[in-house]
Amino acid sequence: MNDKELKEHICKELMEMADEWESGLARWAMEHPEEDRILRQTGRKDFEGTGVAKRENMCYDKCSQKSSKEEPTMYAEFDESLVTGNEMIDGQHKELIEKINKLVACCEQGGGKLEAIKMLDYLSDYTEFHFSAEEKLQEDISYPGIEEHKKQHADFKQAVSELHEMLEEEEGPSDAFVAAVNKNVIDWLYRHIKGFDRSVAEYKNMKSQADRL
Ligand SMILES: [Fe+2]
Numbered sequence: 001m002n003d004k005e006l007k008e009h010i011c012k013e014l015m016e017m018a019d020e021w022e023s024g025l026a027r028w029a030m031e032h033p034e035e036d037r038i039l040r041q042t043g044r045k046d047f048e049g050t051g052v053a054k055r056e057n058m059c060y061d062k063c064s065q066k067s068s069k070e071e072p073t074m075y076a077e078f079d080e081s082l083v084t085g086n087e088m089i090d091g092q093h094k095e096l097i098e099k100i101n102k103l104v105a106c107c108e109q110g111g112g113k114l115e116a117i118k119m120l121d122y123l124s125d126y127t128e129f130h131f132s133a134e135e136k137l138q139e140d141i142s143y144p145g146i147e148e149h150k151k152q153h154a155d156f157k158q159a160v161s162e163l164h165e166m167l168e169e170e171e172g173p174s175d176a177f178v179a180a181v182n183k184n185v186i187d188w189l190y191r192h193i194k195g196f197d198r199s200v201a202e203y204k205n206m207k208s209q210a211d212r213l
Helices: 003-016 018-031 033-041 052-067 087-108 113-140 146-169 175-212
Strands: none
Touching: 018 033, 087 113, 087 175, 113 146, 113 175, 146 175
């Protein structure tokens, strides 16, 4: 991991801990002595004594300053805007995002072609599992938009298989490959979850309420 990656990694870790900052930071420092040492050098004191929201912003600023001269790496993040309210779907989306981030991290950290193919395979396998579960749920509740939803899933699987071909043709994961992951996987997933998957969760909720009446 180079300096830039390490700092981004630290920022990401810190962001995840923002809610329990004071106690969490001490615990994190004990568990990550090397990162903590570097964080101190890069000005952890800047973060102390400010509110959580301000620290989050500072954290983002620091990360974006570090990478502003280069193409920024975009990791996917499961936030409030992606919550559908369906426990199974949300849980699987978190897992999916984790797998996407492992693929991006592998590319960013100089993982070779074989490693990237392995990560893409994990993502592809989990996607199959997740889409099947979502489609089964839609069948169970007789969701009226199932055919259009299945088509969306098929499009995504096609995009993942094109990424596979791209990797096979290259010596290793290129910047163009990472850009394609950002556009065809991360951006797509955000749009899909916010529109299609939310509709399924809302329909299921409505149906359950109606069935109780
Ligand atoms: Fe879906």
